[in-house]
Amino acid sequence: MYTDNAAAMLLERNRERHPDKAAFLCGERSLSYRELERYSRLFALLLRERGISPGERVLILLPDSLAFPVAFLGCLLAGVTAVVAGTALTREQFEHILNDSGSRLLVTDPRLPSPLPPEQSRVGLLVCDDRDRFEPPEGHDGEFAADVPPADRIAYMQYSSGSTGVPKGIPHRHRDLLIPCDLVGREILGLSEQDRIFSASKFSFAYGLINSLAFPLFFGATAILIPDKPDAAAILELMERHRPSVFFSVPTVYSQLILSCGSDRLELSLRLCYSAGEALPAAIFHEWHRLTGLELLDGIGSTEMSYIYISNRPGRARPGSAGQAVPGYRIRLVDEDGRAVPSGTVGTLLVKGPTSCPCYWNLPDKSGETMLPDGFLRSGDLFLERDGFYYHQGRNDDMIKAGAQLVSPLPVEEALLSHPSVAECAVVALSVGGLVRPGAFVIPSPEVQGNPALARRLRAHLLERLPEYMCPVSFTFVEQLPRTPTGKIQRFRLREPAQPKGA
Known part of the structure; x- marks a missing residue:
């Protein structure tokens, strides 16, 4: 077929x-x-x-x-x-x-x-x-x-x-539209014609196209569409009106839904919630579960692979992990020389599977760099594997070389998000006195004032949890973070020279 x-x-x-x-x-x-x-x-x-x-x-x-x-x-x-x-x-x-x-x-x-x-x-x-x-x-x-x-x-x-x-x-x-329906929709998510599917991610993105078009048509389900870019209030209003059973979104939206909730409990019609687009912080996983009683499944995929190729399973999700390889896909973690790294060691993720794109359009050199001769695709993502579960460590180009140490922004951001005064954050490499060091951009929680006192509390919070070389040397308080339409943080825009506030 x-x-x-x-x-x-x-x-x-x-x-x-x-x-x-x-x-x-x-x-x-x-x-x-x-x-x-x-x-x-x-x-x-x-x-x-x-x-x-x-x-x-x-x-x-x-x-x-x-x-x-x-x-x-x-x-x-x-x-x-x-x-x-x-x-x-x-x-x-x-x-x-x-x-x-x-x-x-x-x-x-x-x-x-x-x-x-x-x-x-x-x-x-x-x-x-x-x-x-x-x-x-x-x-x-x-x-x-x-x-x-x-x-x-x-x-x-x-x-x-x-x-x-x-x-x-x-x-x-054509097959790349159908295969994810079997490998992920049926085998992992258990979708059926009884489901009503709502994806906050749009048709124009690979994640949204499969969620809102391929899945409902493949299983004979119903999809709920919203033409505008939805905010938390619009999403909750739509859920109340149409009562979806499955919801797909990105970590940023789940964070906004959590922050918008004015009570200790959020009652939803959902049986399944899924997150992709970027790594799901464990703090969001736990808070969503506390608020809704629902497990929040995380997974990773790419436009190049059409959809998700690593995913958590219902009832077996591990907070902070993207999950296990989707059957039908092969995953390798390699060092800079292309050699496999042992379990527990960070490496660049290579993926091979039946939905890989054949090339980049009109970009033969970039295609050659990414689509390897053995059929594997170089993702550019850094992962660590333990017991068959994969943990995202950031992008190759997001790593921070702080002196002799290599720092991934993700564990620093995870530690920052565990502080109640932090709503969202991003950590990037900044030049301080001619030296490269981690710097943090923080959106304070509602009714929290970003100031030097908060910066000192956040640094003390991090020093209790991380080695000193991983702790940001500056904190810039902002109202929003630059993101792509899919919700990914555009860290390169934060690396542009700026004057930290409250550092």
């Missing part, structure tokens, strides 16, 4: 089982499986009418609305590569993605403040209406024979968040 057109498979299996069931809920509106299939096939016909051929690219710039799955699945049905991008792009990012992907058509929403193709370009424009629908082609009843893709046909392409540079195009085949 992994050799089929993924869109055709996902749509046809639900047509027979429950055509009138809601596939997607968005605000007050819904889209049934019958409607989803019809509109997706009409969209494929629109592409043919526009002269878009199999193998060509279409850039989808849509919010998480009912229009997105129609456009995405319609592209796949037509054999056209769906290029997915977020809606908060700068003009420079938009033009880079448009030009780099070679897209023939831009699909967007008139309500977005989205950039339009340059007037001199030959890129066409297709816009949905205010009901998230596309004008159907005349004289067609929606019948469309799905493209039969060759094994190497690119089905979709996403662009990395660009946390340290220009976004990279990461292409995937």
